Amino acid sequence: MHELSGVGDFSPLLTIFGIVGVVLLFIIFRSFRILWEFERGVVFTLGRFWKIKGPGLILVFPGIQKMTRVDLRVIVLDIPTQEVISRDNVSLQVNAVLYFRVIDPQRAIINVEDFFEATSQLAQTTLRSVLGQHELDVILAEREKLNTSLQRILDEQTETWGIKVSNVEIKQVDLNESMIRAIAKQAEAERDRRAKIIHAEGELQASDKLLKAAQTLAKQPQTMVLRYLQTLGSIAEENNSTIVFPLPIELMPMIEGLTKNKKE
Numbered sequence: 001m002h003e004l005s006g007v008g009d010f011s012p013l014l015t016i017f018g019i020v021g022v023v024l025l026f027i028i029f030r031s032f033r034i035l036w037e038f039e040r041g042v043v044f045t046l047g048r049f050w051k052i053k054g055p056g057l058i059l060v061f062p063g064i065q066k067m068t069r070v071d072l073r074v075i076v077l078d079i080p081t082q083e084v085i086s087r088d089n090v091s092l093q094v095n096a097v098l099y100f101r102v103i104d105p106q107r108a109i110i111n112v113e114d115f116f117e118a119t120s121q122l123a124q125t126t127l128r129s130v131l132g133q134h135e136l137d138v139i140l141a142e143r144e145k146l147n148t149s150l151q152r153i154l155d156e157q158t159e160t161w162g163i164k165v166s167n168v169e170i171k172q173v174d175l176n177e178s179m180i181r182a183i184a185k186q187a188e189a190e191r192d193r194r195a196k197i198i199h200a201e202g203e204l205q206a207s208d209k210l211l212k213a214a215q216t217l218a219k220q221p222q223t224m225v226l227r228y229l230q231t232l233g234s235i236a237e238e239n240n241s242t243i244v245f246p247l248p249i250e251l252m253p254m255i256e257g258l259t260k261n262k263k264e
Contacts, residue, residue, distance in 0.1 A: 030062050041067040042109045052105055070105035074166065075116070079123050081174075090136045093174035098123050098154070104162030112161045119158060123168075126153055143170050 035041050035054030043050045043058075044066045053060075053067070060067045077098040084092045100119060102108045108115045130150055131139055139146065147168050155165040 027062055031059050033058050033060055033067060035069070038071060038073045040070050040072060040105045042070060042105050043067045049106065049110065068109050070102055070108060072102055072105070074099055074101045077116075077120055077123065079120070079127060082124055082128050084128050084131045086131065086136045086139060087133060088135045091176065092131070092136070092139070093172075094127065094131060094139075094170060095172055096123070096127055096150070096168060096170045098165065099167040100154075100158070100163050100165045102162055103164045107160065107162030115161050115163060118161065119154075119163060119165075122157060123154060126150060126157075139173060146170060 033041065034057055037055045039054055041053045041058060041060070043053055043060060045064060050065070058067075077100065079096040079098055081093050081095040084094050086092060098119070102115070112118045127150065130146065130153065134142075134146070147170060150168040150170075151165055154168065158165055
């Protein structure tokens, strides 16, 4: 009986050791983390930044250390539709897309609470601010220049967050119906203006050519007679009926001169 009671006295210790062993195994199991090639882990020890780990298998001690995963791939951020008032007081509905990535995980976690939300809000305000400085014609015609300006401004402002803005693209610019009709009328008026200018330029060139031709004919009277006779011949070919034309008196000497030259 005494031997049995002695063995039974060790059962609490075995139970404690078993619990401790299970806890240690659980802690060891939880200490191992796997980071993908495009991920980095920002590790803090007792609240202080320690180092950036990854990729691959890393060890993080629970309770003492804390790790935050950061994705290094390019993130596509859709900027919601913003109401913009252009410089010439035109109301627009504009949306865009932003491409950025984290290049410094330490600053992205420490310098800003939520770098994704911060970048989104900054992109919205910057879009309204930049487009509001330009007139409607510039916004519609020089989109590439505006994209470059937005990218440069956002990249400068997010640099302290460890973020690189690679590209900004304005996707769509919407106008109200009255403004669309006004733009259509303006475009039609512009086309009419260009047509009138082209017609006027054609008339000017034609009159200039006619003036030069008249000056040339005036220098050589015989040429004037030949041109007159050629015109009569063309009219005769087009009409079968007999047509009588008065012959200008001033052309008679020229015709007589031509006739004498042929006889000689």
